Amino acid sequence: MAGKEDLKLLGLLVSPFVIRVRMALSMKGLNYEYVEEDLFNKSELLLKLNPVHKKVPVLIHNGKPICESLVILQYVDELFTGRAILPTDPYERATARFWAAYIEDKLCPAWIGILKAKAEEERAEKVKETLAAIEHVEVAFAKCSNGNVFFGGDSIGYLDIVLGSFLFWFEALRRMYGLEIINTSKTPLLAAWAERFGGSVEAKEVVPEADKAVQYANKLHAAAAVKLVSSE
């Protein structure tokens, strides 16, 4: 239940993986101390608590760290009562996990690859992969939502959080490259869902403006350029 839990979250304001955790904590009515990390200059605490991956988010509960956003989401859902994040039926849970894994393993590396691409050809390839993946997710929405407004039914659930955390980055990519990953003609169900998700109380609380993502992307590109130059 909400109240005196000792919770600390190491994060980054523009990280979709961190945003997932913040949404879950908020949905459970949990208070926590938020620590913004500088990933170009990682803190001792981050390196100590996530020595294997050295990444955010890290949730620290009563001094013990939990890493990897999907692991954290399930941890929070299983430990704290209140709004359910994952469905309760085992088959529905398996379906939600399947699509979360698809989003992580297929969609995510593709769209991040658009940002990381060093040449136009590579970027075009990643765009193709992203568009192919999102088409599968459109089909998934039709199946999972069962005519409801969210993947989770009539309120936000696991898959809404997992995919919804990417939306402001999709908008950033649109501003940077003119690319529409979700659009009303090719992925009408997701387009409508994206509006609902973006307009929700849960999202408005923690999702930043797309321009913040654009700024961060520029910072990453600049740093990569420096690395390239200094290695010559």
Place this chain on the structure above:
Amino acid sequence: MAGAGGGGGGGDELKLLGSLASPFALRVKLALSFKGLSYEYIAEDLQSKSNLLLSSNPVHKKVPVLIHNGKPICESQIIVQYIEEAFKSTGPSLLPADPYERAIARFWAAYVDDKLLASWLQLTRAKTPEERTEGLKQTLVAAENLEAAFKEISEGKPFFGGDSVGYLEVTLGGLVAWVHAAKKLDGTSLFDGARTPLLNAWVERLGALEAAKAVLPDVDRLVEFAKRWQPQATATAASNN
């Protein structure tokens, strides 16, 4: 097929689509065996996939697929968690009861796939000495991290799951047959006695369990399979000896 005991309730029908060489299908067999669940096993020819496989897993078209009362579940780790949750009262629990320990188990299960298996595959498929060196480096790091994880999680007990098998026995256990096969193929040892002594011992211990023996494939058959379908890997290995 394998396994004694019934399913979770009357009329539970379990079918597993798998293949001999798939470590992912082996995970599901291990889970079903540890839980004592009966199922019909269908060996897929991955060069000529059945309509059942293609319709049950249209997104990935891969094994394993578990079909429970006609409904398919795909992706090995998701299938294992499904078995755990749908058959809670059958056989032992595979996941720890404590949510924190469960999170740790899931973290390392993800690590096995994302880091250990990924780098091992990179190593076995390496086409150049540089790729092989990088693959080997990453694989050794991953194995050492898992060794440290085993030490911490098992707390001196025989398994990741403690006194009895758990989620990580199933997840990492799927690779055990290939660990033995790789040794026969090119002498490489994923968990060697010097660098990863605890895991080396764990492999033996797991292989000695009746429930594991019932489903672990014959190593010589795997070696034969590798020689037939991955001649490149064996050629690279041969040229490195």
